[in-house]
Every structure is written in structure tokens, then in C-alpha cells.
Amino acid sequence: MPPIISISGLEKRYASGFRALKGVSLDIGRGEIFALLGPNGAGKTTLISIVCGLVNASGGTVRIDGHDIVRDYRAARSMIGLVPQELHTDAFESVRATVSFSRGLFGRAPNPTFIEKLLRDLSLWDKRDTKIKELSGGMKRRVMIAKALSHEPDILFLDEPTAGVDVELRRDMWELVGRLRDSGVTIILTTHYIEEAEEMADRVGVISQGELILVEGKTDLMQKLGRKELTLHLVEPMTAVPPELADWKLEIEDGGHQLRYRFDAKAERTGIPSLLARMRDLNIGFTDLNTSQSSLEDIFVSLVSDRRTA
Template sequence: MASIIDISGLTKRYASGFEALKGVDLSIEEGEIFALLGPNGAGKTTMISIICGIARPTGGTVQVAGHDIVRDYRGARSAIGLVPQELSTDQFERVIDTVTFSRGLFGKPRNDAYVEKILRDLSLWDKRHAKILELSGGMKRRVMIAKALSHEPRVLFLDEPTAGVDVELRRDMWKLIGELRQTGVTIILTTHYIEEAEEMADRVGVINRGELMLVEEKTTLMKKLGKKTLTIVLVDPIAALPPELSDWDLSLHAEGQEIEYVFDAQAERTGVSSLLRRLGDLGLGYKDLNTRQSSLEDIFVSLVHQEKAA
């Protein structure tokens, strides 16, 4: 697929000498949901701010929908909708007025039907005449999304879209994001709730200390770096693992009642069956087997810890 965002050698250095971004290269395909993950201070918001024209890069280039963000910032900005992490809007303005005004800021002609559709999709239509200060935090965040969509952008940035939002509203937003993707909108989200990326994203990028550590399709990433844990519940507890089991990555738990075996996809076919056969040969009976697949959060934490240890 064609890319809608192309980032090459992007750097951001402050006067203090701190490098927030260190030569980031990234292409985002049109119509995909891309999740950018990273710990606090990793560079996520800095990168989004540069792409959206809020901050200026120290070096490198960024193109959005074929528009250079520096040389043709108007063209680039008109293709982008941004929902920032902080809630910032005129508290005394009515919902419908602030969304209509945002559309006009981009030179779009008035379109009451489109604004109504956005507000209905976001469950805001009944609140359209309410002042923003009268809304709950979750509703205010919906207004921010409506404002970002008001000028019909091709790319939507969601910076921590569900921060401080209850579980029900979070699910509603996941549903909305899926519907937006079906209309062809490219969605880039940053989140601390890694289950959001696991639920929705097509690809995942992990950034830490200003460097993009990896970019991978979600399913490929979880298959490549994910681990499985097999818990074997023994009939009778043992004091220690027999030396005959040293070929496997095993650990003993629950006062000798459980053996845990951690393995990857390559070891799954032969490792488990050969381990169970060896247990039988040793006369170690078991009464239950449980497996657990590592989550995207497990992979993310592992990657970040590996880099810190390097």
C-alpha cells in the first residue's frame, strides 16, 4: 500500500543538548492503524508535535499526504486531525459551535449534515447546545475528537485518547476508531493502555530514548517475540528439578507442585511433547496443564528492559 506519512532522519535537539528524537525513519501506510508505544519521555509526543506542525524539527524530513511539513505546512496540516493528550478548548462555547468553528479554520465550507454526523457518531448530538464546561471529562474528550475530525482529515493522531476515561467510554472509542479506519482514515495512536494497541493496531512501533527500536506488524511481532508459558501441575510435589530435565528452561513453583516451562514458537512443536515424555520416563505424574500466551505488554516491557540493560 502507498504510504501517507514518510519520516526520514527526524531529529529534535533542544538548546540544553537533550536529544528527544535521534534520526527516526518511519513510513505509515494509508488506511492503517499504527500504534506508537513507549515509556514516558520516550519521544512519542515530540514526534507527533513535529508532524502536526506544533514543534519544529532540528533535522530530517517529514511528508504528510505528499506535503512537506516545513515547505508546504498548510497542505500537510489540512490533511491532519489531532486529538492532543491535554483537554484544551473554550469552556464557555457550545459543543456544536466549537466543532463548526474548527471546520471553518481549515477553510472548509459549512456542512451542517457532516457536523451532525460526527456529533451523532460520538454520542454528542444530545449535548450539542451544552457549554463545554458542563460536560464530563469523557464527553470533553469526545468533543476534542469531533473538532479533530471536523475538516475531514486523511490522518488522525490520537495522543493518549483514553487517558482518564472510564472503561465503557474506552470501548466506545475503540469502536469509533475501527469505523473511521473503514472510511479510509489513517490512525496513529499513542497509548499507555497497551491492550488498545493489541486490540486495534495493524502495526506497532516501539520508541525509547528518542530512538525507534522496531516497527512490526502486530501479529508478526507477537509471533516472533512472544513467549508461551506451560504450567505442569504435578500429582506429587518434588523437592528439586531432576538433572534429566536440564535440556528445558524450567522452574519450580508452588512448593514443588508446579513446573513452569517457558518456550517460543520454534520450540512449541517438539519441546512440549518431549518434555512430557521425559516426565513420564521419570515417573513424574501430572494432573493438569495450563498455557499462557505472552501479551503485547509483556513484549513491550521486555524490549524496553533489554535496551536499558544494553
């Protein structure tokens, strides 16, 4: 199946000469959740803004389900819903009116039943006749999500959707994202809450200094780059690692009472059994052992740090 979003050689240069995007190419499959991670200023919002038709690219192409975003703007844009970082809406309109108006902007016929269901899903129905200016920040964020979904888009962009919102909204929104994915909606999100990307995303892209430095399936990424650690709690303290254990590059910790072995997915099947067997041969006893694995956040920080120092 062809990708629903196809980005090729995307460039963004400003008059100052600054390159916000440097030849970004990316395909996103229909129905997947794609998490775009990167530090502030990396180019995440610029990329989303170009795909959504809010910013003009300096070079490259973007196609939405085969529609070029420049030559066939209306067809491409009608497939997209966008929840931006900033809250922009008519302060003096009611919740129901502003969401219904957004639906009409995309040429969709009125559908009060759909609007009611959408507002109920986002816990906005009780506020349907309230003016936007009277809502809390969290409720205004809910309205922005409702506006983005009002025309029943095939693609939903969420640009830092839960930054600064309450726990209840974050939970409600991710439940909604799960339902949207089940219905076939493609979702692209940027987030500083990396645990959300780790839980929800199918694939992860890392952007740094305007370049897409990595795109991987989340599980593949964790297997390839996720570091694991084995900690052994020794029966007798150790002052130095025996030469017979040098191959494992062990570290002594906790005053000699612990041995730490750092390994990757490739070494997991062979490294641990052979280490334990060698320790048994050397009569090095331990009372307990435990393992831990680096999170997606650890991997992200490592990738960006390596890029900056390269």
C-alpha cells in the first residue's frame, strides 16, 4: 500500500540564510502512529507546518495520499487535521459554534450528531454553549482538538498536544488517539513526554538541527540501541575485576559489593550465560541479580548528543 504521506527532499531556508530543514525525506504509512522527536529548534514544527500548508517550503515535495500540497492544495489539506502548539480560536464564539464552523470550512455538510459525539468524547458537551474566552486552558486545548477533528480527517497532526495540560486531559486525549488509530486515522505527533511516544507510537523519527537523523520502528529501535545492564550483588566484596572476566568489561560498584555488566541486544543471548558460567568456575558467588533497559528517552538523548558532538 502506498504511503499516505510522502515527503521528499524537503528544504526550508529563511532570508537570513538559516536552514530550518535540510533535505528531509520521509514516508508515513496509512493508519500508523508516527512520533517525531527532537529538541527545541530542531525543525519539528516547521516540518509539520509545511505539510499542513501553513509555511512554504524552499525545496522538495510533499504528497498527501498522492495529492501535491502545492498543486492540489485543497484536496491535500482537506485530509488533514492539525492541533497546533498555540491556542488560536475565536474567544467570543461558543464551543459548539466554533467546532461546527471549522467543519464547514472544509466543505463538510452539517452533522450535529457527529459534533455532539466529538464534544462528548472530549468532555466538552457540558460546555457546548460556553464562550471560548470563559474556558480554562485545558478546556481550550480540548476545543482545539475538536476543531482539528471536526471535518473527519484521515490524518491528524498533534504538535506538542499535551504540553502544559492536566493529567485528566492527557489521559482523555490518548484514549481518543487510540480510538482514532483503531478507526484507521493516521497520527503524527511531536511530544516532550517521551513516555507517551514509547507507549503509543508504531515508529519513531528523530530530527536534529533540521535533519532527520533516524527513522525506526519503535521495537527495532529499542532492540538496536537500547542498552541493558545486569547488576550482580556479590557474596564477598571485590577490589578488582579478575583478569579472567576482562572480556565482559565489568564495573565494580557499591564498595566492591556489586558488579555491573552493560550489554546490547546482540550480546544478550551469549554474554550473560557465559559470564555466569565463568564466575561459577572462579567461585565468585552472588546473592541476587537484576537487569534494566534504557528507555526511549535515553536513546533519544544519546542520539542527539552524538549528533551535536560529531
